[in-house]
Amino acid sequence: MTMIPLTTDLTRVRRxxxxxxxxxxxxxxxxxxxxxxxxxxxxxxxAGLGVGADVPxxxxxxxxTFLGMPLLLLRDSTGTLRVFQNICRHRGMVLxxxxxxxxxxxxxxxxxxxxxxQGKLVSTPHVGGPGRNTHAGIDRALLGLIEVRxxxxxxxxxxxxxxxxxxxxxxxxxxxxRWAEFDKPLHHGGPDSRxxxxxxxxxKLAVENYCESYHLPWVHPGLNSYSRLEDHYHIxxxxxxxxxxTQVYRQLTGADGAQFxxxxxxxxxxxxxxxxxxxYPNVLLGVHRDHTFAIVLVPEGPExxxxxxxxxxxxxxxxxxxxARNTAQWKDVFEEDIFVIEGMQRGRHAVGFDGGRFxxxxxxxxxxFHDWVAAQLERHRRTHSAG
Amino acid sequence: MSTLDAALLAAHAAQDHPALVTLYARAAAQTADADxxxxxxxxxxVFALELGDPRSEVFRAALVAQGREEAL
Numbered sequence: 001m002t003m004i005p006l007t008t009d010l011t012r013v014r015r016x017x018x019x020x021x022x023x024x025x026x027x028x029x030x031x032x033x034x035x036x037x038x039x040x041x042x043x044x045x046x047a048g049l050g051v052g053a054d055v056p057x058x059x060x061x062x063x064x065t066f067l068g069m070p071l072l073l074l075r076d077s078t079g080t081l082r083v084f085q086n087i088c089r090h091r092g093m094v095l096x097x098x099x100x101x102x103x104x105x106x107x108x109x110x111x112x113x114x115x116x117x118q119g120k121l122v123s124t125p126h127v128g129g130p131g132r133n134t135h136a137g138i139d140r141a142l143l144g145l146i147e148v149r150x151x152x153x154x155x156x157x158x159x160x161x162x163x164x165x166x167x168x169x170x171x172x173x174x175x176x177x178r179w180a181e182f183d184k185p186l187h188h189g190g191p192d193s194r195x196x197x198x199x200x201x202x203x204k205l206a207v208e209n210y211c212e213s214y215h216l217p218w219v220h221p222g223l224n225s226y227s228r229l230e231d232h233y234h235i236x237x238x239x240x241x242x243x244x245x246t247q248v249y250r251q252l253t254g255a256d257g258a259q260f261x262x263x264x265x266x267x268x269x270x271x272x273x274x275x276x277x278x279x280y281p282n283v284l285l286g287v288h289r290d291h292t293f294a295i296v297l298v299p300e301g302p303e304x305x306x307x308x309x310x311x312x313x314x315x316x317x318x319x320x321x322x323x324a325r326n327t328a329q330w331k332d333v334f335e336e337d338i339f340v341i342e343g344m345q346r347g348r349h350a351v352g353f354d355g356g357r358f359x360x361x362x363x364x365x366x367x368x369f370h371d372w373v374a375a376q377l378e379r380h381r382r383t384h385s386a387g
Numbered sequence: 388m389s390t391l392d393a394a395l396l397a398a399h400a401a402q403d404h405p406a407l408v409t410l411y412a413r414a415a416a417q418t419a420d421a422d423x424x425x426x427x428x429x430x431x432x433v434f435a436l437e438l439g440d441p442r443s444e445v446f447r448a449a450l451v452a453q454g455r456e457e458a459l
Contacts, residue, residue: 104439112433122459125433131425133456140457 006032007381010374013355017367022355023374028202028348034302038067040380041281041373043161046168048283048296049073051310052081052155053188054099059117061106062099066159067299070094071148073157074102076117081152083159084119084145095145106145119145154179155186155312156283156294175241175279181266182287186312189323193311195331199338201345203282203299206307207369209341210276210284210295213244214362220336234365235277239372242365243277249288252329254322260290263314280372290314293330303345309334391417407434408442425455432456 012021026033047066054062055075062073063086072086072095086095088108095106095115105114105122114123121140128135149160151168153176158168165171176183188194199206209215213232216223228248235243249272251259266289274288284295291313298306311327347353358367391414398406408431415427428446435443450456 103437104443105436107433107437114433114436123433123436123456125429126426128455131422131429131455133429133450 006036008033008377010378013370013374014378017358017364018360020358020367020370022208022358022367023204023370024355025348025350025353027373028205028345029302031302034202034299036377036380037373038299039162040376042067042299044376044380045165045281046151046158046160046171046279047281048279048294049083049150049157049159050296050308051157051188051294052152053194053310054157055081056188057101059102060099061096061102061117063094063096069161071159072096072145074117074119080118081150081157082119083148083150083157085148087146088113089121089143089145090124115145119147121145154182154285154292154294155188155310156285156296158283172240172279174237175277178237179275179287181270182263182292184263184314186292187314187316187318189311189313189318189327192320192324193327195309195327197307197309197331197334197338199305199307199341200303201305201341202302202348203297203305204369204373205341205344206295206297206305206337207278207280207282207284208366209337209344211242211244211278211365211369212363213246214359215340219340220333223333235275236364236368238368239375241277241279242368243275244365245273245275248272249274251288251290252322252326254319254325258319258322260313260318260322260326261315262289278369280369291326295334307334404434404438405440407431408438408440412442412446421453425450425453429455 008024008026013023049066049071050064050073055073058075058077058079060075064071064073070086072084073081074084075081087093088095088110090108090111090113093108093110095108102117105116107114112125113121116122121143123133124138124140125133127133127138149163151158153168153172169176213229217229231246231248233245235245253259270289274286276286278284282297284297286293291311293309293311296308298308300306311330391410395410398410411427411431411434415424415431418424428450432443432446432450435446447456451458
């Protein structure tokens with residue numbers, strides 16, 4: 001049996017771009033390191049969990065398993081979206097096992113303890129004996145559903161499981177400011193504007209590929225016909241996000257000349273610009289004059305990830321045919337990436353691979369992500385070896 | 388087995404929660420025993436709570452009056 005390395009040498013990852021190597025192989029294959037990154041990278045930061053459109057109406061509840069944790073996206077009767085641990089405070093029974101509408105209260109299927117859609121414990125039947133629903137030892141005020149810190153931005157539901165990250169608006173201040181022009185109602189395109197791609201790779205490889213434009217002419221030749229490599233620029237915000245932009249975004253046009261409506265009040269630069277950014281750790285975002293998208297990467301294991309893709313528009317009513325074409329176009333692009341990210345995953349089993357080198361000219365955004373992951377792990381390891 | 392018991396079992400089997408609210412409330416009304424009445428009222432309240440049925444407030448109030456439940 002192979003010994004499980006809980007510490008890896010990250011010094012080469014943290015070198016300047018020109019000398020840096022990628023994260024070591026074990027960070028893509030080793031269950032123990034996957035567990036370490038779960039805490040250091042995903043739980044200690046603001047990670048994407050889902051989207052508001054998953055629970056569009058008051059009372060909507062959607063159970064989600066995130067890194068093994070049973071969670072519940074729940075929109076209360078006033079429309080506020082919260083995230084809770086999807087378990088009863090009594091014996092830890094899972095409360096909601098399928099998406100549904102909560103008409104009144106959530107009733108645990110085991111002993112029928114009941115919770116409001118705000119997470120408050122509202123009944124503990126027979127807790128003091130048959131027909132006696134109170135007991136001095138049971139303080140309902142202390143036994144509401146366990147809430148997970150959450151925030152909704154760009155319709156993505158972000159969670160900070162550890163509760164230790166800076167407030168979302170502070171942690172994401174740079175990106176929120178960069179895309180302030182898109183901070184307005186985003187209208188999910190509906191069932192035809194969401195799809196999932198299950199990929200056999202570590203979630204980080206999907207990020208690494210998304211961050212750079214270097215691969216576009218080789219992997220997406222269709223895009224390259226109008227959006228050439230030299231039309232792209234790097235987006236590099238060390239410690240927070242990175243990605244790429246294009247200066248030649250071209251709107252989709254229907255046979256009758258129809259196009260999606262633009263978001264109101266955009267600067268003229270967005271007439272032809274589009275940007276694609278990874279908000280670390282696991283959310284891939286794209287903005288254009290007439291639509292945005294969000295991809296939440298759900299890590300399911302060291303070598304398994306589900307990409308949840310959602311497309312949004314400036315207006316609630318959009319042309320169905322055009323919307324379907326847009327979804328199909330993006331699906332084609334994201335599917336073209338699968339052989340690459342799965343190929344890199346298989347490559348991570350090559351004994352002796354040193355994490356790879358980066359193009360000093362083209363891979364800056366990807367290296368920033370490696371560097372950030374390494375920094376999170378170093379912080380975590382310092383904290384957990386101090387005592 | 389009484390007709391009410393049979394109806395309760397059938398409603399449980401069918402997961403007919405609106406019927407359970409009504410049937411448990413009826414069971415509570417039919418017994419003179421306070422403990423049994425509170426037991427049935429509790430069930431009526433729980434299923435009404437789950438449904439968002441406003442009768443849950445009536446059942447709760449009755450249980451609170453008996454010292455068996457907390458007011459919201």
